[in-house]
Amino acid sequence: MKNQLHRMAAVIGISALMGSALLAASYDNGTAEIPFDFQIQDRAMPAGTYTVSRADEHGMLNMRNVATGQATFVNAPADEYGKAGDGKIVFRKYGDRYFLAQVWFEGRSVGQGTSLGKDEKELIGTPVKGAPVLAALRLK
Secondary structure, eight states, X not given: OHHHHHXXXXXXXXXXXXXXXXXXXXXXXXXXXXXXXXXXXXXXXXXXXXXXXXXXXXXXXXXXETTTOOEEEEEOOEXXXXXXXXXXXXXXXXXXXXXXXXXEOTTOSEEEEOOOOHHHHHHTTSOBOSSOEEEEEBOO
């Protein structure tokens, strides 16, 4: 009886580990070359190649600079619905400052949007130069 309980506990544990690994692997991810410094809410991020992935099903994103290893998590729930297409990252530009606005993963019909940080709220009255800035997001 004791051996059966140990085996059952082992099977449940292994199943839980495999299930969580499969769930984690199912989230969207990609890489993007961002040629300018930018901010994610109030966190400054340098230009470079970034891996972008959904950390959970509620829209939490992880952005990590490949060269420096600098990473940040940002809450980016479903923000806008549209036609499924190529992945892209959208930035808002005020003068020479860029702020992460949305992430669209390839094949998804929903863009995940970030909230405004303190710095961006202060710039809201500043004229936006041109259209939103896009960076390509490629799936791995």
